[in-house]
Amino acid sequence: xxxxxxxxxxxxxxxxxxxxxxxxxxxxxxxxxxxxxxxxxxxxxxxxxxxxxxxxxxxxxxxxxxxxxxxxxxxxxxxxxxxxxxxxxxxxxxxxxxxxxxxxxxxxxxxxxxxxxxxxxxxxxxxxxxxxxxxxxxxxxxxxxxxxxxxxxxxxxxxxxxxxxxxxxxxxxxxxxxxxxxxxxxxxxxxxxxxxxxxxxxxxxxxxxxxxxxxxxxxxxxxxxxx
Amino acid sequence: xxxxxxxxxxxxxxxxxxxxxxxxxxxxxxxxxxxxxxxxxxxxxxxxxxxxxxxxxxxxxxxxxxxxxxxxxxxxxxxxxxxxxxxxxxxxxxxxxxxxxxxxxxxxxxxxxxxxxxxxxxxxxxxxxxxxxxxxxxxxxxxxxxxxxxxxxxxxxxxxxxxxxxxxxxxxxxxxxxxxxxxxxxxxxxxxxxxxxxxxxxxxxxxxxxxxxxxxxxxxxxxxxxx
Numbered sequence: 001x002x003x004x005x006x007x008x009x010x011x012x013x014x015x016x017x018x019x020x021x022x023x024x025x026x027x028x029x030x031x032x033x034x035x036x037x038x039x040x041x042x043x044x045x046x047x048x049x050x051x052x053x054x055x056x057x058x059x060x061x062x063x064x065x066x067x068x069x070x071x072x073x074x075x076x077x078x079x080x081x082x083x084x085x086x087x088x089x090x091x092x093x094x095x096x097x098x099x100x101x102x103x104x105x106x107x108x109x110x111x112x113x114x115x116x117x118x119x120x121x122x123x124x125x126x127x128x129x130x131x132x133x134x135x136x137x138x139x140x141x142x143x144x145x146x147x148x149x150x151x152x153x154x155x156x157x158x159x160x161x162x163x164x165x166x167x168x169x170x171x172x173x174x175x176x177x178x179x180x181x182x183x184x185x186x187x188x189x190x191x192x193x194x195x196x197x198x199x200x201x202x203x204x205x206x207x208x209x210x211x212x213x214x215x216x217x218x219x220x221x222x223x224x225x226x227x
Numbered sequence: 228x229x230x231x232x233x234x235x236x237x238x239x240x241x242x243x244x245x246x247x248x249x250x251x252x253x254x255x256x257x258x259x260x261x262x263x264x265x266x267x268x269x270x271x272x273x274x275x276x277x278x279x280x281x282x283x284x285x286x287x288x289x290x291x292x293x294x295x296x297x298x299x300x301x302x303x304x305x306x307x308x309x310x311x312x313x314x315x316x317x318x319x320x321x322x323x324x325x326x327x328x329x330x331x332x333x334x335x336x337x338x339x340x341x342x343x344x345x346x347x348x349x350x351x352x353x354x355x356x357x358x359x360x361x362x363x364x365x366x367x368x369x370x371x372x373x374x375x376x377x378x379x380x381x382x383x384x385x386x387x388x389x390x391x392x393x394x395x396x397x398x399x400x401x402x403x404x405x406x407x408x409x410x411x412x413x414x415x416x417x418x419x420x421x422x423x424x425x426x427x428x429x430x431x432x433x434x435x436x437x438x439x440x441x442x443x444x445x446x447x448x449x450x451x452x453x454x
Contacts, residue, residue: 026273030257039298043287046253046280053277060270071266078266
């Protein structure tokens with residue numbers, strides 16, 4: 001296996017970020033299940049959480065295979081991801097569902113974009129980890145049904161979705177500042193190769209996030225919410 | 228498949244109890260990981276939690292296969308198991324490890340004893356679910372190392388282990404009162420067939436719990452604690 005190019009600092013950052021994000025999703029889903037209204041939905045959330053743990057394991061194993069200390073690779077992303085979760089603590093079962101759907105959706109689009117710029121092995125791995133686990137339908141269907149039953153929820157949950165995105169963008173910017181190699185990897189995508197490095201890369205991160213909004217709007221619509 | 232005898236009320240109680248216990252263990256392990264001192268041990272706990280979720284799924288599937296509503300089968304055990312967890316909320320990472328080891332150990336011995344009295348298919352299923360997941364060594368080794376480093380912990384954690392057992396016995400008694408079919412299944416083991424039913428069964432449950440103490444003592448020793 002050709003490990004040299006795979007282990008570029010940007011790719012290690014990507015794998016470390018994604019691994020900690022999956023571990024965080026696992027804990028969040030497991031914790032949110034306390035808010036779940038029935039034994040059955042608690043069980044469904046537990047299954048979703050276990051799927052995240054399996055993803056975490058794949059990414060952690062890959063980092064080890066690359067000769068990288070997995071915890072060291074995750075460490076730089078602990079603070080920004082924890083901060084995002086702290087600032088977006090759901091106050092209800094529905095808020096936690098919207099957070100799962102919106103957060104995972106944006107994060108998934110983001111990881112796929114970064115992975116497309118990495119080596120093939122990393123790309124295949126990341127796409128496998130991000131493959132649908134059936135969660136999206138479960139979550140969007142549940143939210144849509146609740147909004148149809150109680151239309152007043154639409155406005156409140158739409159605002160909540162907007163806040164989730166705003167906080168995510170803010171954390172992404174701070175990650176881009178702290179991890180220049182990752183930002184440089186992103187900048188390649190935005191076609192900013194020429195002025196790459198420093199402020200050019202930061203602007204590229206913003207542009208990339210902006211480009212994610214189409215799919216975000218589609219997700220809101222699937223839940224019966226508006227942008 | 229011969230489903231008739233497998234679906235006796237005592238067996239359904241056993242599967243429902245075990246399924247909810249596994250779901251509870253999943254949530255507890257995931258929640259306790261907040262106390263875990265490092266990213267690495269958080270990841271290890273997440274893996275243990277995911278293994279519990281897989282067990283829960285096997286038991287839930289089996290209940291469905293038997294034509295039983297899995298949530299209805301679990302329901303009677305929600306209050307006693309939740310009460311046990313509430314009364315034994317760990318105040319530290321080490322307490323949570325001791326709880327995992329002692330609680331799972333006693334519960335495992337208990338389920339194995341009941342399963343030995345059920346039909347073969349149930350027995351095989353329960354034994355598969357209870358098979359070692361590598362957790363015991365991880366947990367007992369971690370506690371033993373901590374006690375060796377800080378001997379004063381031994382007394383405190385030994386007391387904690389005693390309380391865990393006392394609370395478990397108390398909840399088991401209340402389950403035995405509420406679920407006579409399950410108690411009758413247990414009474415068969417204690418050779419109380421003659422005076423089975425009512426108080427005879429309740430006494431049998433106590434005797435069965437008492438018979439579990441040998442293995443409990445061995446587990447305490449493995450952690451460097453005393454009975």
